[in-house]
Amino acid sequence: MANVNAGHHDHHPDQEELRTFAFWIYLMTDVILFATLFATYIVLQGSTDGGPGPKDLFQMNGIYASTFILLTSSFTSGLAILAMNKGNRLALMNWLGVTVFLGASFLFLEINEFMHLVSEGATISTSAFWTAFYTLVGTHGLHVALGLGWMIILIMQIAKRGITPVTKRKVNIISLFWHFLDVVWIFVFTIVYVMGVN
Amino acid sequence: MWESVKEFASEFFVTGDPLIYGADVSIVLSMIAIVSVLTYFKKWGWLWREWLTTVDHKKIGIMYILASVLMLFRGGVDALLMRAQLAMPEMQFLSGDHYNQIFTTHGVIMILFMAMPLMFGLFNVIVPLQLGARDVAFPFLNALSFWLFFSGAMLFNLSFVIGGSPDAGWLAYPPYSELAFNPGPGQDFYIWGIQISGIGSLMTGINFIVTILKVRAPGMTLMKMPMFSWSVLSSCIAIVFAFPILTVTLALLFIDRYLGGHFFTLDGGGNPMMYINLIWMWGHPEVYIIVLPAFGIFSEIVATFSRKKLFGYKSMVFAMIIISVLSFLVWAHHFFTMGSGADVNAFFAVTTMLIAIPTGVKVFNWLFTMFRGKITFETPMLWTVGIIPNFVIGGMTGVLLSVAPADFQYHNSYFLVAHFHQVIIAGVVFGFFAGLYYWWPKIFGFKLNERIGRWAFWLWNIGFYLCFMPQYALGLMGMTRRLYTYGWDKGWFEMNLVSTIGAVIMGAAFLVQIWDIAHSIKHMKRDTTGDPWNARTLEWSIPSPAPFYNFAVMPQVTSQDDWHERKLRIEQGLEKPAKVELEPIHMPKNSGIPIVMSMFWFFVGFGLIFDWLWMAVPGFIGVIGCMVVHSFNYDTDYYVTVEEIKRTEAEAGRVIT
Numbered sequence: 001m002a003n004v005n006a007g008h009h010d011h012h013p014d015q016e017e018l019r020t021f022a023f024w025i026y027l028m029t030d031v032i033l034f035a036t037l038f039a040t041y042i043v044l045q046g047s048t049d050g051g052p053g054p055k056d057l058f059q060m061n062g063i064y065a066s067t068f069i070l071l072t073s074s075f076t077s078g079l080a081i082l083a084m085n086k087g088n089r090l091a092l093m094n095w096l097g098v099t100v101f102l103g104a105s106f107l108f109l110e111i112n113e114f115m116h117l118v119s120e121g122a123t124i125s126t127s128a129f130w131t132a133f134y135t136l137v138g139t140h141g142l143h144v145a146l147g148l149g150w151m152i153i154l155i156m157q158i159a160k161r162g163i164t165p166v167t168k169r170k171v172n173i174i175s176l177f178w179h180f181l182d183v184v185w186i187f188v189f190t191i192v193y194v195m196g197v198n
Numbered sequence: 199m200w201e202s203v204k205e206f207a208s209e210f211f212v213t214g215d216p217l218i219y220g221a222d223v224s225i226v227l228s229m230i231a232i233v234s235v236l237t238y239f240k241k242w243g244w245l246w247r248e249w250l251t252t253v254d255h256k257k258i259g260i261m262y263i264l265a266s267v268l269m270l271f272r273g274g275v276d277a278l279l280m281r282a283q284l285a286m287p288e289m290q291f292l293s294g295d296h297y298n299q300i301f302t303t304h305g306v307i308m309i310l311f312m313a314m315p316l317m318f319g320l321f322n323v324i325v326p327l328q329l330g331a332r333d334v335a336f337p338f339l340n341a342l343s344f345w346l347f348f349s350g351a352m353l354f355n356l357s358f359v360i361g362g363s364p365d366a367g368w369l370a371y372p373p374y375s376e377l378a379f380n381p382g383p384g385q386d387f388y389i390w391g392i393q394i395s396g397i398g399s400l401m402t403g404i405n406f407i408v409t410i411l412k413v414r415a416p417g418m419t420l421m422k423m424p425m426f427s428w429s430v431l432s433s434c435i436a437i438v439f440a441f442p443i444l445t446v447t448l449a450l451l452f453i454d455r456y457l458g459g460h461f462f463t464l465d466g467g468g469n470p471m472m473y474i475n476l477i478w479m480w481g482h483p484e485v486y487i488i489v490l491p492a493f494g495i496f497s498e499i500v501a502t503f504s505r506k507k508l509f510g511y512k513s514m515v516f517a518m519i520i521i522s523v524l525s526f527l528v529w530a531h532h533f534f535t536m537g538s539g540a541d542v543n544a545f546f547a548v549t550t551m552l553i554a555i556p557t558g559v560k561v562f563n564w565l566f567t568m569f570r571g572k573i574t575f576e577t578p579m580l581w582t583v584g585i586i587p588n589f590v591i592g593g594m595t596g597v598l599l600s601v602a603p604a605d606f607q608y609h610n611s612y613f614l615v616a617h618f619h620q621v622i623i624a625g626v627v628f629g630f631f632a633g634l635y636y637w638w639p640k641i642f643g644f645k646l647n648e649r650i651g652r653w654a655f656w657l658w659n660i661g662f663y664l665c666f667m668p669q670y671a672l673g674l675m676g677m678t679r680r681l682y683t684y685g686w687d688k689g690w691f692e693m694n695l696v697s698t699i700g701a702v703i704m705g706a707a708f709l710v711q712i713w714d715i716a717h718s719i720k721h722m723k724r725d726t727t728g729d730p731w732n733a734r735t736l737e738w739s740i741p742s743p744a745p746f747y748n749f750a751v752m753p754q755v756t757s758q759d760d761w762h763e764r765k766l767r768i769e770q771g772l773e774k775p776a777k778v779e780l781e782p783i784h785m786p787k788n789s790g791i792p793i794v795m796s797m798f799w800f801f802v803g804f805g806l807i808f809d810w811l812w813m814a815v816p817g818f819i820g821v822i823g824c825m826v827v828h829s830f831n832y833d834t835d836y837y838v839t840v841e842e843i844k845r846t847e848a849e850a851g852r853v854i855t
Contacts, residue, residue, distance in 0.1 A: 018335050022408045025438060029400060032442040040450065040461065040472060047467030049460070125458030128467035135453060135461075149822075153829055166832060 016169040023173045027180055030143075034184050037139055038191060041132040045196075049127035054196030057120050059113070063193050066109040067185065070144075073102035074182040077175045084171055089163055092171070096155050099178065103148045110141050133192065140188055143181050150174055212362050215296065217279075222359055251788040253337035254746055258344045259322030260641065263634070265348060266316035269307050270708065272355065276304035278705055281665075285698040287686045297682035298365035299384070303358070305368025310392060311351045313488045313622070316630045318347070318402055320491065321430050323641050324633075325406060327737035327744055328424045330415025330753045335408040337786040338834065343398040343405065345796035350395025353803050357387035361807065364388035367680070369477045370451065372462035372470045377455045383807050386455065390803030393448045394796075396441055403437030406430055415736065417755035424735040424759075425501075425514055429494025432518040433487050436525060440483035447476040456806065471536065478529035486525035489621065490518055492629025493560055496582050499636050500564045502733045503579035504571025507759060510563040517556035517563075524553050534605040543602040550600035557593055561586060576731065577651035581632035584659050588624030592617060595670065610680075613673025616666045624662060631658075631711075639730045643743045644722040650714040657707035665700025668693035726851050734762035741850035747785060750843050750852075751778045780844065782837040789834075795824035 080095035114134070124134045151174055158167050212218050236242055249257060279300050283292045292300065326334055334340050357363045361383035366375040375385050410431045414423065451473065453459040460466030462473040501508040508514065530538060530546040564586065573579065595617040599608055608614055639645045672693050677684065684690055729738040736753055737744075739761045757763045767773040798820030805814025847853070 018408055018412055021412060022336065022404055025404045025407055029404070029438055029442045032439060033446055036443050036446040036476065040446075040476075043469060043472055044461070044467065047460075047469070049465075049467035124453070125460065125466070128460040128463075128469065131453065131459035131461055131466075131468075135450065135459070153826060157830065161832070 016165050019169055020173060020176075023176060027176065030180065034136075034139070034187075037132075037136045038187065041136045041192065044128040044132040047128035049129075051127045051130070052120065052122050053129065054133075054192070057117055057122055058193060058197050059116070060193065060197060062109055062113055063189065066106050066113075067189050069102050069109070070106045070182060070185050073099045073106065074179055076102060077178045081171065081175050084163055084168060087163060089158060092163065093155050093158055096151055096158075096171075100148055100151050100155075103144055103151075103178075107141060107144055107148070110137070110144075114138075137188060137192065140181065140184055143177075143184075147174065147177055147181060150177075210360060212359055218359060225359065246790075247788070250793050251341075251790045253333075253341045253786045253788055255322045255326050255334050255337065255340060256641070256744060256746075258340055259319045259324075261344060262315045262319030262322060262347070265351065266312050266314075266319060269312040269315070269351065273304050273307040273312055274705060274708060276300045276307070278701055280304065281698040281701040283682060284684075284694050286695065287684050287688070287691055289683060292682065294682050295365065298680075299363035301680060302364050302367055302370075302388075303354075306354065306364075306388065306392070309368065309484070309488070309622075310395065311347075311354065313626055313630070314395075314399060315347055315351075316627075317433075317488055317491050318343075318399075320495070320630060320633050320637070321402070321406055324637055324737060325409065325427055325430050326413075327640070327740070327748060328427050328735050329410065329413060330418060330736045330749060330755065331409065331413045332748050332783065333786065334405050335413050336405050338789055338792065338828070339401050339405050341789065342792040342795065343402040345792045346398030346401075346799060347395040349796040349800040349803070350391045350393070350398065353394065353800055353807075354387055354391025356804075357384055357391070361387065369481060371477075372451065372454070372468075372473050373464050375451060376463050378463065386452075386807040389448050389452050389455075390807055393445065393452075394799050394803055396444050396448070399437060400441040400445070403434040403441065406434045407438065410434070415753045415755050418760070421512070421515075422755060422758045422760070425497035425508060425511070426491070426494035426735075428515050429490045429492075429497070429518055432522040433490040436483045436487045436490070436522045439526065440480045440487065443476060444480040444484075447473065447480065450476075452806075456809075474533055474536070475529070478532045479526070482529040482532065483522075483525040485618075485622070486521055488626045489629070490522065492626050492633075493518065495629050495633040495636070496564055496585065497560075497567075498733075498735065499578045499582045499632055500567045501759070502636075502731055503576060503582075504568050504573050505732075506567055506571040508563070509566035509569075510559070511758065513559055514563055517559045520556045521553060524549060524556075528553065531600055531602075531605070534602045535609045540602075547600050547602040551597060554593060554597050561590065576635075577646065577648055577655060578632050578636035578731075580652065580655050581628055581635065584655065585624055585628050585632070588620060588628070588659075588662070592620035592624060596621065608673060610678055611673035612669040612677045612679060615679050616669035616673060619666050619669075623666075628658070636731070637737075639725045640728075640737055640742050640744065644718060644724050645730055646714050646718045647722060650710060650717060654707050654710040654714060657703055657710055661700045661703030661705075661707055663700070664703060665697050668697045668700075672697070728850075729761075734759040736761050739764070741847070741852055745843075745846045745850060747783045747838055747843070747846075750780060750847050780840045782839055783843065784835060785838055786835050787833070789828075791824050791828050795821055798824065 076095050077099045080092050080099060083091035083095055117130075122130050124131050154167070154170055154174060157170070161167055211222075236245060249261065252258065279292065280297065283289050283297060322334070322340070326332070364370065364375075364384040364387060366380055366385060366388075370385060370388055373379055375388075410423070410427055450459070450461045454461050454463060454468070460468040462468050462470045464470065497508055497514060527549040528546055530542060531550045534543050534546070564582070575583070595613070599605055599614060599617055635646055635651060672690055675688075675690060675693075677688070677690050725742050728741045730742075731738070736755070739753065740749060753760070764773065798817045801817030802814050802821065803817075805811065805817055
């Protein structure tokens, strides 16, 4: 396509820049999505219907570990961007791989936590509180899982095509998404867990 | 074996109602007709290449408009059935259950599957042309939005003959929409039909915000942008803020029904009132989402047919932005009577009243644009002028309803029903009609017949006033909404009969419009000028219908109403038609992924409605698969050669040297 384009002043706006801009707007809609879920969680916080509440079942040690892992993965995704900007394809792929590994570990811990809670008798249909809890935390987990699949696909594309304007934009976008999930998790950590047990 | 098949079929298909058997037969017959016509004329390939896989915004817009007209028919039939049932006291035409299903589907279809796609259709066919752009920012996403809407709409409509229609009202208030009270699949059809098309709407919102903010012709600053595009921008901003709330709300209801959750149930600590707050946090902005583009359309038409610049351009822009912000601060006025307390009610009453101010500004701007203009009354202008008294009455009754103490009297009465129909039919639908008549020649290359168009206008308006003015009175006389029959002793008979007659006249008006279209396709002369109304904005500077690449040469904009100014300068000899040098045009390639992916979404929805994981899971895998395939596709565009541009322009009657 570059050879056709050569010598012409193309008025078509830069697609990669447009896509990044659109992704920011998409993130705004995701902010509203999570804000709505947080609102429902806060409304239903006390509605345990006589069943177990957060103080009875939350195990904070696992939460600290998964929080630490997720925050680290945000850092490693930043290192991936730095490697990309230096044009170092191998380091880019490696750092993305590390991020995937950390993200998967986070998900593993989360699934473990859910299984533990269910075994203690707190399922999604136990009470309104647990419905809101699983929905909010689970939606974040679903986003993480989506991000992992997406990152794996990106690693394959970088292996095939190297660092081009298109793959560069894609990596920038996934990194935005990843940082966003981190910010959401900080709210989950504070509002659900820290405020839940105190 | 045979017994179990019979048992399954009697649960799966809706049986026992002659109206529905009639619908079954007509659905099957029209399917057979469509398939045979396409096969006989060997049009399958053409259909796939030219329409089903297209990413051209103009064709997508036409498909939106076509679908919404079909939905207008379906929703209109629902309305006529209801009015037939209410025409006389103690009617036995529909059962109470059937009536509930009909008013539910009428509401959902008219707002979400008629007004929204008609609006998106107009966005699509016009906005890129007004901006001097070759396409929307993301043509692939645009096609995906359309097909998601289409899948959702089909899913929702299927509930009529398979499984049973939803019957909990157009906003599905719990606890009635919860599994305990509403176990059938109807409510799940509601959730998934709206959810799937809602995702499409959200993506359209993002797409058009980016298009309008980033893909305008060189020189077109925001304050030189045509008013319709401004209205689309403000509407899309509201979409982006409101639709995620709808997505969440429906998902929560689904979790309650499918996974046994307790968000809105009466037991387990659930809170039904939370649903009502959430759904109106989306639902109220939704009203402004559909009416703002109508305001944009009026602004374009008033300026064109008054031969004057739009009065108060900047105040129009600010009014629209203020409306889209305020629309998020008024939702509780939908339930003043539900015990929020005086302070909360007062806040929402005041914010609701405030909306009357920017709306009034707009009405006065249209009137001042007409003042001392050289007005001509072609059909688009006729609709616009007809809307002004309608909208003033509808707005006034809205202010009456916003007075919280008085609302305890009007709440859920026919007064309210009349009010919102006046705003939504006479504001939104008539506005979109005005837009359709106005832009029809740009879309299809010929005008609609004026005489038949006038008939349709008068029938619609007379029918409208006959139908809804009595309902204001009926509401004050104590008739409540959602009521399916009443006694002779109430004294509501005469007014209801008049109202039904009005509805029938509106039905006739719709048929006249269809006749107008059929007649015009056959008899109207092709428009060779590209500018049949002598209009002011960029879309009229190119041939009709627009070539697939829109602009052979990107326009350079210097002023507001640029096309009008350019015509004036050429007339006065200040500017000669510029000699241009053509360059290859960068265009997106067609793609089959949007329609395939939406079909998979359909399977996901249908599978979850009937709890068939064997269908939902493969459907979901298909959705993900389509995303992956698209992600790996780097070959998404091509260049149109200069020779092809010259040939296309020559065919449209323009010689470029």
